[in-house]
Amino acid sequence: MKKTVLFFLLISSVSFGQKKLDKLLSKFNKNNVPYISVDSLATTNAILLDARETKEFKISHLKDAICVGYDNFNINNTIAKLPKDKNAKIVVYCSLGIRSEIVADKLIKEGYTNVFNLYGGIFEWKNNNFQVIDTLGKNTEKVHTFNKDWSKWLKKGKKVY
Template sequence: MKKILLLFILISSVSFGQKKLDKLLNKFNKNNVPYISVDSLASTKAILLDAREEKEFKVSHLEDAILVGFDHFEIAQTIAKLPTDKNAKIVVYCSLGIRSEIVADKLIKEGYTNVFNLYGGIFEWKNKDHQVIDTLGSNTEKVHTFNKDWSKWLKKGKKIY
């Protein structure tokens, strides 16, 4: 009986956390870019674009991700880093999925047809026990949390501000 109760509490807290994240993303996003879940991304091959700033990227990022930034994002520079096949699968991520939606939308407007926004961003990636790497390509527990307010969304790993 205790195991069943514990399982129910665990499932409820995960569901509640996801509903809170849904609410946050719906507040800031236009939902004009389809999401891809961490689980789906982990089992597929895609071009990864990091829409965070260089200081965040240097702390950690997803393996093989290309830094495209946000504050100084340049569509032409980004397109130059992508294959000419506009049907290539591209996943854009940031901390939670807000900045990445804006960058992904710009790619869609340039004719890219297979572009996704990583739901929950690098925080959700790390929360689901996936590895992130530092600038030397070594696994790290560190994740730049953008600021202290956003850091509450990172449940696993070491928070860096």
């Protein structure tokens, strides 16, 4: 009985957390870019674009990600880093999936047809025990949390502001 109750509480808290993240993302996003889950991304090949700022990227990022930024995002510079095949699978991420939706939408408007927004961004990636690397390519626990308000969404790893 105790195991059943504990399991129910664990599932409920995960579900509640996801509902809260859903609510946050729906508040800021237009949902015009399909999401990809961290579990799906972990088992697929895709070009990874990091829509966070350079200072965030330098703390940690997903392996093989290309930093394209957000504040000074340049579509032409980004396209120059992508394959000519506009059907190539591209996943854009940021801290939670808000800035990345805007960048991903710009790629779609340029004719890219297989573009996704990482649901929950690098925070969800780290929260699910996937590795992030630093600028030397070494695994790190550090994740830049953008600011103290957003840091509450990062449950695992070491928060850096």
